[in-house]
Amino acid sequence: MIINLDLQSDVPIYLQLRNKIIEGIASKELVAGEPLPSVRMMAADLGVNMHTINKAYQLLKQDGFILIHRQKGVVVNPDGMPEVTNEYRQSLKDALRPIIGEAIARGMSAKDFQVVCAEIFSQITREVD
Amino acid sequence: MIINLDLQSDVPIYLQLRNKIIEGIASKELVAGEPLPSVRMMAADLGVNMHTINKAYQLLKQDGFILIHRQKGVVVNPDGMPEVTNEYRQSLKDALRPIIGEAIARGMSAKDFQVVCAEIFSQITREVD
DNA sequence: GCAACTGTTATATAATTAGTATAACAAACA
DNA sequence: TGTTTGTTATACTAATTATATAACAGTTGC
Secondary structure, eight states: OOOOOOTTSSSOHHHHHHHHHHHHHHTTSSOTTOEEOOHHHHHHHHTSOHHHHHHHHHHHHHTTSEEEETTTEEEEOTTOOOOOOHHHHHHHHHHHHHHHHHHHHTTOOHHHHHHHHHHHHHHHHOSOO | OOOOOOTTSSSOHHHHHHHHHHHHHHTTSSOTTOEEOOHHHHHHHHTSOHHHHHHHHHHHHHTTSEEEETTTEEEEOTTOOOOOOHHHHHHHHHHHHHHHHHHHHTTOOHHHHHHHHHHHHHHHHOSOO
16 A cells, blocks of 8 residues: 655644555555554655654554554454444534535535535545445 | 633634634624624633634634734625635545545445535524525 | 564654743724 | 734743654564
8 A cells, every 4th residue: 555645744644644544444445454564664664753653553543443463563453443433423523513614604505515525435435346 | 702612622722713713604603794803802701812813813814714904903804705716625625535534434425424514514504594 | 592573662852833921013093 | 192903022831743762572483
């Protein structure tokens, strides 16, 4: 899996990495049980520090996207992905609210917004199914 | 307009304030030409520093949501809201992509996601139209 | 056994951001 | 003449982000 980071972005590197890996899972480029590079390998590949990778991995582990075996390695959770819990649903709403607020203020209709979302959905899932 | 800030949130105060004001515009609680409290008044009301308010106002001014007259005051842009430019469309996509990526990874369908968005749309716009 | 690798932990440092605290300025206004 | 406006400047604290090393304990392969 190819990961491009934007070092100039205001989005922290560890968050970019977390998001890219989740998107990789969403697009099925990464499948359950698949091993991920070690923190040191990934750090060398991307040219960033080991701890930055570790921070992303810890977030992914905390949310249940990956498993970390002490001296074995990192794998995409073989037991499947975390479910749509009420807690996640709420955090999703909290994240969407200011975004949708601005869209409305700028005159976007619910339909317009839905089209944008649909575009992104198909962009991410257009791969083999 | 009543503004509640969460001082414990990981979202910076000035961003919370920016988002609340934009949501106020979206819900038509704030209308074009309506004056906003001065940076000092707002700071006193919310119990935060003047510069924190000023930072939010500068962001809103920069995006065209409000106008700031040097010695008059701050008003919601009387000439209407900023349009849906290509630049905004792109930043909207950039913001939505990681959110939608996680939704897909957790097994949400486009339809499920659309329902959540529709809920938020109606929550914000349920007021007088 | 030994070397290489794993995640983990610890410490230190630099840069940036967020927020506060004052203070002063020039223009507008009652 | 005060008061209020946005603006600008300086200084400081705290937290976050990212890097740089270093060491540890368990695993694996030779």
